[in-house]
Amino acid sequence: MKKISVILLIAVMVTGLAFANGSKETHRDNLKVVATIFPAYDWVKEILGDNPAGIDVKLLLDKGVDLHSYQPSAYDIVAISTCNLFIYVGGESDEWVEDLLAKTNSNMKTINLIDVLGDLAKEEELKEGMQETEHDEHEHEHNEEEEEDVEYDEHVWLSLRNAKILCTAIESAIESMDPANMSAYRANLEIYTEKLDSLNEQYERVVSESSFRTLLFGDRFPFRYMVDDYGIDYYAAFVGCSAETEASFETIAFLVDKVDSLGLRIVMTIDGSDMKIAKTIVNNSRNGNGQILTMNSLQSVTAEDMKNGMSYLSAMEENLEVLKKALN
Numbered sequence: 001m002k003k004i005s006v007i008l009l010i011a012v013m014v015t016g017l018a019f020a021n022g023s024k025e026t027h028r029d030n031l032k033v034v035a036t037i038f039p040a041y042d043w044v045k046e047i048l049g050d051n052p053a054g055i056d057v058k059l060l061l062d063k064g065v066d067l068h069s070y071q072p073s074a075y076d077i078v079a080i081s082t083c084n085l086f087i088y089v090g091g092e093s094d095e096w097v098e099d100l101l102a103k104t105n106s107n108m109k110t111i112n113l114i115d116v117l118g119d120l121a122k123e124e125e126l127k128e129g130m131q132e133t134e135h136d137e138h139e140h141e142h143n144e145e146e147e148e149d150v151e152y153d154e155h156v157w158l159s160l161r162n163a164k165i166l167c168t169a170i171e172s173a174i175e176s177m178d179p180a181n182m183s184a185y186r187a188n189l190e191i192y193t194e195k196l197d198s199l200n201e202q203y204e205r206v207v208s209e210s211s212f213r214t215l216l217f218g219d220r221f222p223f224r225y226m227v228d229d230y231g232i233d234y235y236a237a238f239v240g241c242s243a244e245t246e247a248s249f250e251t252i253a254f255l256v257d258k259v260d261s262l263g264l265r266i267v268m269t270i271d272g273s274d275m276k277i278a279k280t281i282v283n284n285s286r287n288g289n290g291q292i293l294t295m296n297s298l299q300s301v302t303a304e305d306m307k308n309g310m311s312y313l314s315a316m317e318e319n320l321e322v323l324k325k326a327l328n
Helices: 002-023 038-048 073-081 091-101 113-120 134-139 160-177 179-208 224-230 249-262 276-284 303-306 312-326
Strands: 032-035 056-059 083-090 108-111 214-217 233-236 267-268 291-293
Touching: 002 038, 002 233, 032 073, 038 160, 038 312, 056 091, 073 091, 073 276, 083 091, 083 160, 083 291, 108 113, 113 160, 134 179, 160 179, 179 224, 179 312, 214 249, 214 276, 224 276, 233 249, 233 267, 249 276, 267 312, 276 291
Parallel strands: 032 056, 032 083, 083 108, 214 233, 214 267, 267 291
Antiparallel strands: none
């Protein structure tokens, strides 16, 4: 249903744009960049720096809408269709993008973040103890009959190492749009990647000095890229892209047993969680008074968050402080 409605909206909007463009030439004062997610938007801003060319940058998901439930509005489709550079994740949640790009202007540059990572992109992982969705069960039933499309973990931005690769690709695209300011963009990229490297080293140090090497989430788990970077094990109620909110008795019991057997004092959640599952795990564990900590997945950043100074680096620095507590 979601895909059908989006396709219809795209068809209507693109037809309208084509009519408008046929009657008069579209006027563009500035180059325009559109990003679906906050991390990519923030990376663009860092690379532009003082923005000598006055490039317009727009974030689509700025109202706290989760990537996995987002549907583009008519206004969003117009913004994408008239931009010079469009940056999107490229996972299952972005299936609507391919329909739009097939019908929009051919001069637009695009960056599919998962494609940029190539072999570094990871498939979704259904780990021991996780709640299976109806989709997972259906996939298992048909596994021998037909080959399923690979579903990638979309949360590529939650790896500082990935961020460095993705920022390099973004800088290259911006440079090709505005070669006159190439040296400024390259200098900004160098400064920013040094900050990414420094924070990555801090993560490595915290993990190497930690008492524990396992995280347990009573929630979805979008941090697989992060934990794989630093050799951290994990257990969780759901995969990162799951839309499930209720966990079965078996899932809860498995996670409670892991808390007890591993001697964990912390149960994790992600931003926006109601913490019901995490509280149930804590209350039923042997200790009974464990702490619940929250990490920011950067999936639902709002305009208010940005107004209050949130950046990709500041959020990842806060996640590091949470990680330090969780592993000690």
